[in-house]
Amino acid sequence: MAKVTIIGAGAMGSALTVPLTENGHQVRLWGTELDSGIIEKLRKGLPHPKHKHHLPPQIETYQADELSEATKDAELVIMAITSDALGIIFERVVPYLKKGMIVGSVSKGFDYSKNGQIVILPEILEALLPKTLCPDISLIVVGGPCKAVEVVWRSPTAVTYSSKNIEAAKFMQSLLMTEVYRVEVTTDVIGTEVCAAMKNAYSVGLGLAEGFKTKQGFLHNNTKAALFAFATAEMGILTKAMGGSLESVIGLPGIGDLEVTGEAGRNRMLGEVIGGGLPASKAIEKMKQEGITVEGYPAIKFGYYLAKQLEQDQKLSIDQMPLLEGLYNILYNNAPAYQTVMRLLQNCTGYYK
Amino acid sequence: MAKVTIIGAGAMGSALTVPLTENGHQVRLWGTELDSGIIEKLRKGLPHPKHKHHLPPQIETYQADELSEATKDAELVIMAITSDALGIIFERVVPYLKKGMIVGSVSKGFDYSKNGQIVILPEILEALLPKTLCPDISLIVVGGPCKAVEVVWRSPTAVTYSSKNIEAAKFMQSLLMTEVYRVEVTTDVIGTEVCAAMKNAYSVGLGLAEGFKTKQGFLHNNTKAALFAFATAEMGILTKAMGGSLESVIGLPGIGDLEVTGEAGRNRMLGEVIGGGLPASKAIEKMKQEGITVEGYPAIKFGYYLAKQLEQDQKLSIDQMPLLEGLYNILYNNAPAYQTVMRLLQNCTGYYK
Numbered sequence: 001m002a003k004v005t006i007i008g009a010g011a012m013g014s015a016l017t018v019p020l021t022e023n024g025h026q027v028r029l030w031g032t033e034l035d036s037g038i039i040e041k042l043r044k045g046l047p048h049p050k051h052k053h054h055l056p057p058q059i060e061t062y063q064a065d066e067l068s069e070a071t072k073d074a075e076l077v078i079m080a081i082t083s084d085a086l087g088i089i090f091e092r093v094v095p096y097l098k099k100g101m102i103v104g105s106v107s108k109g110f111d112y113s114k115n116g117q118i119v120i121l122p123e124i125l126e127a128l129l130p131k132t133l134c135p136d137i138s139l140i141v142v143g144g145p146c147k148a149v150e151v152v153w154r155s156p157t158a159v160t161y162s163s164k165n166i167e168a169a170k171f172m173q174s175l176l177m178t179e180v181y182r183v184e185v186t187t188d189v190i191g192t193e194v195c196a197a198m199k200n201a202y203s204v205g206l207g208l209a210e211g212f213k214t215k216q217g218f219l220h221n222n223t224k225a226a227l228f229a230f231a232t233a234e235m236g237i238l239t240k241a242m243g244g245s246l247e248s249v250i251g252l253p254g255i256g257d258l259e260v261t262g263e264a265g266r267n268r269m270l271g272e273v274i275g276g277g278l279p280a281s282k283a284i285e286k287m288k289q290e291g292i293t294v295e296g297y298p299a300i301k302f303g304y305y306l307a308k309q310l311e312q313d314q315k316l317s318i319d320q321m322p323l324l325e326g327l328y329n330i331l332y333n334n335a336p337a338y339q340t341v342m343r344l345l346q347n348c349t350g351y352y353k
Numbered sequence: 354m355a356k357v358t359i360i361g362a363g364a365m366g367s368a369l370t371v372p373l374t375e376n377g378h379q380v381r382l383w384g385t386e387l388d389s390g391i392i393e394k395l396r397k398g399l400p401h402p403k404h405k406h407h408l409p410p411q412i413e414t415y416q417a418d419e420l421s422e423a424t425k426d427a428e429l430v431i432m433a434i435t436s437d438a439l440g441i442i443f444e445r446v447v448p449y450l451k452k453g454m455i456v457g458s459v460s461k462g463f464d465y466s467k468n469g470q471i472v473i474l475p476e477i478l479e480a481l482l483p484k485t486l487c488p489d490i491s492l493i494v495v496g497g498p499c500k501a502v503e504v505v506w507r508s509p510t511a512v513t514y515s516s517k518n519i520e521a522a523k524f525m526q527s528l529l530m531t532e533v534y535r536v537e538v539t540t541d542v543i544g545t546e547v548c549a550a551m552k553n554a555y556s557v558g559l560g561l562a563e564g565f566k567t568k569q570g571f572l573h574n575n576t577k578a579a580l581f582a583f584a585t586a587e588m589g590i591l592t593k594a595m596g597g598s599l600e601s602v603i604g605l606p607g608i609g610d611l612e613v614t615g616e617a618g619r620n621r622m623l624g625e626v627i628g629g630g631l632p633a634s635k636a637i638e639k640m641k642q643e644g645i646t647v648e649g650y651p652a653i654k655f656g657y658y659l660a661k662q663l664e665q666d667q668k669l670s671i672d673q674m675p676l677l678e679g680l681y682n683i684l685y686n687n688a689p690a691y692q693t694v695m696r697l698l699q700n701c702t703g704y705y706k
Contacts, residue, residue: 145578153571156695158579182579182699218506221613225498226511226535229609236603247705250589250603256582259612260574342509346535352600 001025002175005074007093009035009042009061011050011148012106013080018152019181021056029055030062030070032081032089039063051152071096076104076172079125083109083197083295087124094128099136102168104161106142108196109295110302118306120193120242138168143192143253145260151181158182160252162192184252191248194239199258200296201303202231204271205327206262208337211275215338223341224262230323230348231258237351238307238324241315246351267296275338280331297331304328322347354378355528358427360446362388362395362414364403364501365459366433371505372534374409382408383415383423385434385442392416404505424449429457429525432478435646436462436550440477447481452489455521457514459495461549462648463655471659473546473595491521496545496606497537498613504534511535513605515545537605544601547592552611553649554656555584557624558680559615561690564628568691576694577615583676583701584611590704591660591677594668599704620649628691633684650684657681675700 002025006013009031020027031039038049039061047054062070071077071093081089086107097103105121113119113127122139129137144159151157161183163169169185177183186192209224235258236249248254262268273283287294304324310316318325326344329335355378359366362384373380384392391402392414400407415423424430424446434442439460450456458474466472466480475492482490497512504510514536516522522538530536539545562577588611589602601607615621626636640647657677663669671678679697682688 145575145582147572147574150572150575153569155565155569155571155573155575156579156698157575158582158698158701179699180695184703212508216506216508218508219500219503220508221500221616222498222503222508222510224616225609225613226509226605228612229498229511229603229605229607232603232608245705246603247703250582250585250599250608251703251705252579252582254582255585255603255608256578259581260578263574263577342533345509345511346532348511350537350600350604352598352604 002075003073004028004076004078004175005030005071006078006080007089008032008080009038010080010082013078014038014048014051014055015148015151016078016080016106016176017055017059018154019176019178021058022178023175025175027059028062028070028074029059030067031064032085033064036063051149053149053152067092068096074101076102076175078104078106080106082293083107083111083121086121087111087128090125090128094130097129097133097137099133102138102140102172104140104142104172108193108200109299110197110306118302118309120190120197122189122193138163138165140169140172141189141192141196143196143248143257145252145256147260154180156180156182158184158252158256160184160186160192160248162186162189162248164189186247188245188248190242191239191244191246192253194242194244195235195248195253195257197299198235198238198303199254199261200267201299201324201327202235202258203261203265203267204296204300204331205231205323207268207271208275208330208341210268211272211277212338214276223345226345227323227341228258228262230345230350233348233351234321234323237316237320238303238310241310266292266294270294270296274330279334280337281334284331300324300327300331320349355428356426357381357429357431357528358383358424359431359433360442361385361433362391363433363435366431367401367404367408368501368504369431369433369459369529370408370412371507372529372531374411375531376528378528380412381415381423381427382412383420384417385438386417389416404502406502406505420445421449427454429455429528431457431459433459436460436464436474436648439474440464440481443478443481447483450482450486450490452486455491455493455525457493457495457525461546461553462652463550463659471655471662473543473550475542475546491516491518493522493525494542494545494549496549496601496610498605498609500613507533509533509535511537511605511609513537513539513545513601515539515542515601517542539600541598541601543595544592544597544599545606547595547597548588548601548606548610550652551588551591551656552607552614553620554652554677554680555588555611556614556618556620557649557653557684558584558676560621560624561628561683561694563621564625564630565691567629576698579698580676580694581611581615583698583703586701586704587674587676590669590673591656591663594663619645619647623647623649627683632687634687637684653677653680653684673702
């Protein structure tokens with residue numbers, strides 16, 4: 001039995017309590033200040049409000065001011081914080097980390113490093129570790145198609161844990177893998193992270209094709225499928241330019257996660273609304289008014305700027321990324337969605353060309 | 354203006370009249386004996402019964418006994434016949450073929466060669482060409498995500514034409530490509546054909562996950578997405594073992610076509626019914642009674658036997674194909690769908706492992 005602390009009591013953090021308790025581990029779920037209502041409900045024996053489902057009763061719950069108790073003697077700490085708050089929360093966790101601890105992260109996205117470069121999230125975490133601790137803390141990132149609520153329901157799921165330290169990934173795998181939550185391990189941290197972030201961006205594109213149905217009055221499944229293939233190609237180009245491996249792109253973190261994210265969810269929905277005819281600026285204004293976070297929206301900007309950054313470093317050419325450029329123009333410059341997609345489909349050329 | 358003859362007046366054959374006439378070519382649509390009712394309707398100016406949509410009025414239509422007139426002086430002949438009848442119909446077309454003609458094929462699947470080996474369809478066509486003609490007829494196969502009716506509607510579509518003779522593929526591309534029907538060309542005939550056939554097989558698998566929703570009462574999108582990734586990996590293993598390229602697998606013919614086929618259609622529907630709890634033998638009996646052809650059903654058997662054949666030739670190991678083996682056991686041996694999928698997800702290992 002291992003002691004595992006989950007930082008963040010949102011959808012994914014709380015879902016992971018299910019395989020962990022199934023494997024008999026001692027699980028502590030720590031909520032941020034924003035999660036205090038969730039923790040209260042769980043303590044009263046109520047269902048998790050995001051899942052409308054009870055979590056395993058044996059888990060321990062901790063409020064924001066109980067971080068010290070929550071992390072005591074943990075062998076594994078899992079960061080389950082939205083990408084925009086990951087750094088701030090991790091800074092609060094760092095004082096409790098000890099040599100040999102394993103840190104997992106389910107956050108997905110990009111951020112700016114201190115020198116203004118766009119980097120993957122593990123680099124943000126590593127930069128926050130004290131130099132004395134850094135070599136002795138192993139980071140593991142989680143990728144692959146995984147709607148949190150389905151982990152709670154026990155729908156058969158397969159995900160990828162990636163770490164530069166494969167033994168650490170295997171340790172985390174040994175704690176979480178069950179007959180319905182399959183975990184594969186790889187060393188391709190970059191590929192897993194680039195795909196995890198970019199699949200949100202490209203899912204907005206897949207959503208556009210869904211919206212075209214409404215706008216034009218007939219199906220656009222061919223369009224969606226073509227966009228799917230070209231999205232994968234561009235994820236491959238971006239991954240390779242960042243130093244990652246195609247293995248992740250054509251595996252669970254890339255096409256697997258893109259498939260599930262294009263099937264349903266807020267990224268797809270944003271695309272669908274715009275594809276249906278609402279100007280992007282209006283769609284985003286509405287989204288902001290309603291307080292809805294759509295990760296694909298910043299991911300398109302981050303991805304596009306990252307591609308530009310990589311072009312400057314002569315690692316790729318922006319001409320190889322017509323879909324990403326098109327999405328940026330639609331989402332940030334109000335370019336007309338239908339015409340833009342029609343035109344860019346003529347310019348997408350796949351991975352090998 | 355080129356003269357183009359389409360052999361087969363079904364959904365795909367008739368759909369291709371749209372881009373061809375848009376580009377100003379002289380298009381002849383020839384129907385088999387089974388298509389005579391369709392040809393009659395078209396001659397009366399009625400909509401095509403499969404598309405519920407009018408075809409371009411300038412196309413010429415030919416009944417089964419008018420094959421000679423239909424093929425006269427054709428520069429391009431497109432075979433648009435279901436895979437099980439392709440050989441028989443092509444034998445009737447061969448006497449009208451002349452040196453320098455280009456033959457395209459939109460049929461997808463496998464068949465047995467004369468010596469009992471499972472082969473891709475272009476090999477069946479080549480074997481039927483007289484030796485004197487064979488070197489002077491270029492074959493082009495069509496892959497990629499393309500629901501026929503959406504070509505008629507002019508939904509933006511992107512497909513792949515593959516030929517050993519890239520110039521022939523480019524010629525066919527030049528005749529058909531429009532602003533909404535984008536054509537890329539490759540030389541990977543094997544990859545395009547293996548994907549075209551196997552995506553039907555694996556779509557039955559994706560359908561299973563849809564059926565699990567009904568059976569279990571909750572979503573299985575994680576399961577479907579994991580199956581999508583592992584299906585792609587296995588298409589890659591099979592393609593490489595056959596001598597094809599990964600380019601097609603991670604492009605339009607592979608993941609693109611798998612995406613659209615897993616989204617809707619009869620292959621997915623067969624899987625959905627079985628995933629929902631109907632034993633496979635009953636589902637197939639029902640399908641046969643209703644006269645419905647589901648290409649994925651024979652494709653699973655062909656694919657599995659092909660994998661066994663390739664294992665004998667030491668080109669792959671059947672252990673690399675747990676999803677295909679699982680589908681074979683579910684469809685042909687009534688293995689329980691849910692337990693089989695749950696178990697095989699633990700054994701799928703992706704393309705690179």
